[in-house]
Amino acid sequence: MRSFSWNCFEATGDIDAYLLFKDADMLMKQGEEENLRVTEEKVEV
Numbered sequence: 001m002r003s004f005s006w007n008c009f010e011a012t013g014d015i016d017a018y019l020l021f022k023d024a025d026m027l028m029k030q031g032e033e034e035n036l037r038v039t040e041e042k043v044e045v
Helices: 002-012 015-044
Strands: none
Touching: 002 015
């Protein structure tokens, strides 16, 4: 989804495609942070 929205933005300059790209990027980063937090909790136990 992230690469599709970027390619669409790159080809058309459509702001909605860019905003979708940014949302997908933010969700991906949040998922990585959540995985790191869970991993750290497991290490502490």
